[in-house]
Amino acid sequence: MIKDARILTIDLTKEQSKTEILPAEIYRKYPGGSALGMYLMLKKMDPGVDPLSPDNLLIFSVSPLTGIPISGQSRMCVTTKSPLTGTAGDSQVGGFIPVHVKGNGYDSIVITGKAKRPVYLFIDKDKVEFRNAEAMWGKVTGEAEKLIIEDLGDSKIESSIIGPAGENQVLFANIMHMRSRANGRNGVGAVMGSKNLKALVVKRQSIMKPEDPDGMKTLTLDVKDRIAANAVMVDTATNGSAGVVDFHGPEGFLPTRNWEDGHLEDWIKIAGTTITETILKQRETCFGCAVRCKGVVEVPGKADPEYGGPEYETVATFGSYCGNTDLGDICHANQLCNMYGLDTISCGAVIAFAMDCYERGLLTKEQTDGLELKFGDGSVFGPLIKKIAYKEKGIGELLAQGSARAAEIIGNGAEELAVTCKKQEMPAHMVQMKPNLAINYAVNNFGADHQSSEHDPTLMAADDSNDWIWANMLESFEKCDAYGVLDANKAKFALATQKFYSTLDTLCLCQFVWGPSWQLYGPAELVEFCKYGIGWDTSIKELQEIGERRINMMRMFNVKLGYTRKDDCLPPKAFLKIPNGPNAGVGITKEDFEKALDAYYEYAGWDKETGIPTDETLKRLSLEWLG
Amino acid sequence: MTVNKEETVLPEGTTVAQLLEMRGVKSRSSVWVNGKQLLLAEYADSTLKEGDTVRILRVVAGG
Numbered sequence: 235m236i237k238d239a240r241i242l243t244i245d246l247t248k249e250q251s252k253t254e255i256l257p258a259e260i261y262r263k264y265p266g267g268s269a270l271g272m273y274l275m276l277k278k279m280d281p282g283v284d285p286l287s288p289d290n291l292l293i294f295s296v297s298p299l300t301g302i303p304i305s306g307q308s309r310m311c312v313t314t315k316s317p318l319t320g321t322a323g324d325s326q327v328g329g330f331i332p333v334h335v336k337g338n339g340y341d342s343i344v345i346t347g348k349a350k351r352p353v354y355l356f357i358d359k360d361k362v363e364f365r366n367a368e369a370m371w372g373k374v375t376g377e378a379e380k381l382i383i384e385d386l387g388d389s390k391i392e393s394s395i396i397g398p399a400g401e402n403q404v405l406f407a408n409i410m411h412m413r414s415r416a417n418g419r420n421g422v423g424a425v426m427g428s429k430n431l432k433a434l435v436v437k438r439q440s441i442m443k444p445e446d447p448d449g450m451k452t453l454t455l456d457v458k459d460r461i462a463a464n465a466v467m468v469d470t471a472t473n474g475s476a477g478v479v480d481f482h483g484p485e486g487f488l489p490t491r492n493w494e495d496g497h498l499e500d501w502i503k504i505a506g507t508t509i510t511e512t513i514l515k516q517r518e519t520c521f522g523c524a525v526r527c528k529g530v531v532e533v534p535g536k537a538d539p540e541y542g543g544p545e546y547e548t549v550a551t552f553g554s555y556c557g558n559t560d561l562g563d564i565c566h567a568n569q570l571c572n573m574y575g576l577d578t579i580s581c582g583a584v585i586a587f588a589m590d591c592y593e594r595g596l597l598t599k600e601q602t603d604g605l606e607l608k609f610g611d612g613s614v615f616g617p618l619i620k621k622i623a624y625k626e627k628g629i630g631e632l633l634a635q636g637s638a639r640a641a642e643i644i645g646n647g648a649e650e651l652a653v654t655c656k657k658q659e660m661p662a663h664m665v666q667m668k669p670n671l672a673i674n675y676a677v678n679n680f681g682a683d684h685q686s687s688e689h690d691p692t693l694m695a696a697d698d699s700n701d702w703i704w705a706n707m708l709e710s711f712e713k714c715d716a717y718g719v720l721d722a723n724k725a726k727f728a729l730a731t732q733k734f735y736s737t738l739d740t741l742c743l744c745q746f747v748w749g750p751s752w753q754l755y756g757p758a759e760l761v762e763f764c765k766y767g768i769g770w771d772t773s774i775k776e777l778q779e780i781g782e783r784r785i786n787m788m789r790m791f792n793v794k795l796g797y798t799r800k801d802d803c804l805p806p807k808a809f810l811k812i813p814n815g816p817n818a819g820v821g822i823t824k825e826d827f828e829k830a831l832d833a834y835y836e837y838a839g840w841d842k843e844t845g846i847p848t849d850e851t852l853k854r855l856s857l858e859w860l861g
Numbered sequence: 862m863t864v865n866k867e868e869t870v871l872p873e874g875t876t877v878a879q880l881l882e883m884r885g886v887k888s889r890s891s892v893w894v895n896g897k898q899l900l901l902a903e904y905a906d907s908t909l910k911e912g913d914t915v916r917i918l919r920v921v922a923g924g
Contacts, residue, residue: 465889481887481921667921691920694891698900701889701920715893715918752889752920816865 235769236262236298239270239341244355244362246429247288247347251362253340261341263856266297268324269740269784270342271313275322276787276860278344281794285317285421286403286428288348294335294394294434295342297742301333301442301521302767304454305754306747308332308521310394310417311739317428318405318421318580318636319656319681322791325417326685327409328520328744330438331392337439349430354382356391358437367432372398374573375410376540382435393435397575399623400427404634406580406659410572414518414528414542418577419658420680449766453759457524464700466752467525469506474517474529475546475746477506479553486815487667487717488554489660491609492583492590493653493807496664497815503559504549513561515539525747525754537565544568544578547684550662551582556589556609563612567619574623580636583659585618587637588629590651596644603628650806655682663689665808666821669720673728673834676802676827677845679788685745688731690714690724692751704749704756707774708734718820725833736781783855786847789840790860799845802831862913871909878904880915891918 239256256270264273271293275281283289293313300307310332316323335343338359345355349364352371356363365385370378375397383389392411399407400423407423408416417423444450461467469477482488483501490498502508509531516539518528531543544552544564552558552567571578585607591597592607599606603621605614621630632640637652637659653660658681665672668690675682688705693714695701705711709730712723734750734757747754755763757774764770764777792801804827811821835842839851852861862869864880871880877892877899892899893916899907909915 465887469887478921481919485919485921689921691891691918694918695889695920696891696898696901698902699889699920713898715891715898715916717918 236265240339241274241342241344242340242357242362243344243346245347246345246349246353246364246431249364263780263783265740265780266300266341267295267309267311267740267742268313268736269780269787271295271311271324272322272784272787272791274342274344275313275315276791281315281791283315285315285320285323285425288346288429290315290425290428292345292422292425292429292431293342295742296332296336297341297740298768298770299763300742301336302444302450303441303522304450304763304767305457305523305525306744307742308523309742309744310335311742312409312417312422314420314422314425316420316422316680317403317424319658321656321681321795321797322679322788323420323422324680324739324788325408325419325422326739326742327394327411327415327417329392329411329415330521331394331411331436332742333441333521334392334436334438336442338436343434345429345431347429352430352432354433354435355431356386356435356437359439370432371401374398375575376413376573378432379413382433386435388437390438391435392438393433395433395575396423396426397573397623399575400424402623402625402634403427404576404622404625405636405639406577406584407575408577410575413540413572414530416572416577418579419683423575444767445769446766449762453755453763453766460754461524464752464754467754470527470746471517471525473506473510474527474543476509476529476544476549478546479505479549480507482667484816485667486812486817487664488550489662489664490554491557492555492586492651493810495814496666496812496817498554498559500559501554504553504561504564506546509543509561513565514543518542520744523744523747527746531565533562533565536562537569541569541572547662548578548582551579551586552612552615555582555586555662556612558610558612560612563615567612567615570616570619574619576619576623579661580659581619581622583653584633584637584640585615587640587652588633591644591648596646596648601629605629653805653807655804656680656801658682660805665804666812667717667817669718669822670724670728672720672804672808672822672827673725673830674732676804676831677834679785679792686732686735687728688735688749688751690727693723693727700756701751705731705751707757708750708778717817718822720822720826720830722830722833725830726837729834729837730778732785733778733781736784737777740780740784779855783857786851786855786857787860789847790857793846799843802845862909862911862915864915865917875909876905877907877909880909881917884917886917886919889920891920892916
């Protein structure tokens with residue numbers, strides 16, 4: 235069953251901490267991760283605070299399931315008010331720190347205030363230390379990690395660290411873990427920097443045991459067979475997420491030259507299989523995961539294995555997005571982002587945006603500090619990323635604000651070139667191929683995100699595939715047999731799978747392992763995991779409601795800030811037809827998008843004119859307290 | 862026959878599974894033959910014949 239949650243609240247201004255208990259009957263409605271974080275934000279914080287002020291909360295949350303050994307359960311959510319989007323903020327990380335936050339006895343760590351000097355937090359169960367981080371301030375993540383180990387005289391720790399970009403409050407700064415895992419999106423690293431907090435460090439602790447070990451074995455003992463029987467899992471274990479390039483590339487759906495096209499000539503040069511065959515050094519894992527999808531690459535002079543390797547999004551944003559097919563430059567950019575603490579999606583996309591502006595004459599060489607920002611030239615990544623991380627006057631300071639704000643400053647039509655939703659750069663999954671993402675990029679409460687719903691090809695899958703069977707456990711869908719289709723069926727799919735993904739972000743489960751389609755474990759296995767893992771008798775219906783509740787909490791946070799339907803929109807580039815390649819001519823129209831949005835609001839129980847949840851919806855979800 | 866709108870010549874007796882392999886497409890892709898979607902279980906035994914219209918869509922994951 236779900237037990238009481240233990241919340242550690244830390245005030246950096248006063249250098250004080252205390253532990254609070256959230257009763258089990260409340261915790262079951264908001265069982266961890268993103269839902270717990272949003273519940274605490276809404277209860278403890280005025281949504282109107284300046285995201286970079288001491289009043290903003292920075293919340294690290296895990297879930298009742300975290301730490302029970304099974305693949306894909308070691309995730310941690312950061313909740314805050316995002317300085318990039320100005321909305322509710324949310325970002326997830328894997329690795330090993332989630333398990334040890336839980337092992338120290340906490341479901342959530344809520345940080346408020348601002349330290350008088352740079353500090354890092356060291357937590358060893360009930361002991362919370364505010365330690366001097368002046369020696370680490372200014373250091374890149376890998377160096378800071380080493381200094382922390384030296385300072386503590388203990389290497390049996392896990393840490394979440396910001397780099398110089400977070401310290402300098404770059405609006406898309408991230409929080410790094412293990413030098414290669416990131417709470418990447420929404421500028422959560424800038425919030426941490428604004429608090430003079432260099433790192434959250436926890437002592438490694440013993441691992442949790444499941445409630446029903448024999449029951450758990452029915453899910454874990456045959457894991458190798460489960461992987462072998464699932465072609466996507468085999469690909470993920472072999473090529474990591476970068477293997478997605480091998481699907482999008484030949485179909486002509488890699489966002490290319492800042493979304494002017496989907497067809498990238500020579501996509502094979504940046505394919506996941508090419509990475510595996512040429513520069514992959516090894517594969518790493520997160521705690522307890524048999525999939526081992528994390529790639530580590532080595533490119534002499536450009537990428538050190540210490541900083542991991544590029545995920546699909548990084549390959550695409552620094553690759554096709556920038557018209558670049560040089561893997562060495564992509565890996566170098568990945569390493570620099572991990573060192574300085576920058577979100578690779580926003581960073582690659584903002585550079586592609588700058589290239590677009592430069593090629594159209596909206597930015598001149600004088601404005602780019604002498605850099606020639608041409609599509610296809612990855613040699614500019616090194617100097618430009620450093621300028622962004624340190625907010626150097628000129629192009630660095632401009633791009634450190636993200637594409638949307640930079641576009642407003644540049645003017646002269648640059649606004650048309652920013653590929654953002656709610657000021658967050660769009661990931662590298664094209665809405666022309668996956669139109670349900672057009673809805674989810676637009677409505678998502680923390681800006682464009684590709685991990686907030688399942689992707690459209692699930693609706694194309696064969697009747698006897700897991701993809702089709704698992705998705706239809708959530709709702710009954712109609713089959714789709716073409717790209718570019720955006721209709722009420724897609725709106726229904728967008729919402730139903732958004733709820734499930736929302737639950738995964740609440741229970742802190744990896745979406746490459748758990749999901750309603752191609753993943754290793756499906757909805758029915760999740761119900762079994764809850765039962766065997768912690769003795770929680772739940773159902774797909776309850777899990778879907780938990781996910782829906784979290785979406786509506788985020789929505790209401792934004793509503794209190796004045797967000798409405800007018801903010802659920804797409805950038806102009808989302809409506810371009812693919813001009814070249816095997817799927818030339820495929821696209822979505824504004825008319826279809828607005829109709830699908832109407833259908834989505836209707837399914838969600840939100841007012842169609844305003845996009846605000848109705849009183850009935852809030853009541854149904856036990857969220858009357860937000861009305 | 863036509864495969865994804867392109868005229869294609871295949872050896873007689875080619876199955877759907879073999880066609881996917883020839884094109885380097887993963888075995889879990891969706892296949893329609895003459896407008897009817899096949900089950901995954903049918904790929905190995907479904908033999909293509911002259912005049913068939915085949916449509917293949919890659920079932921792509923997230924990431």
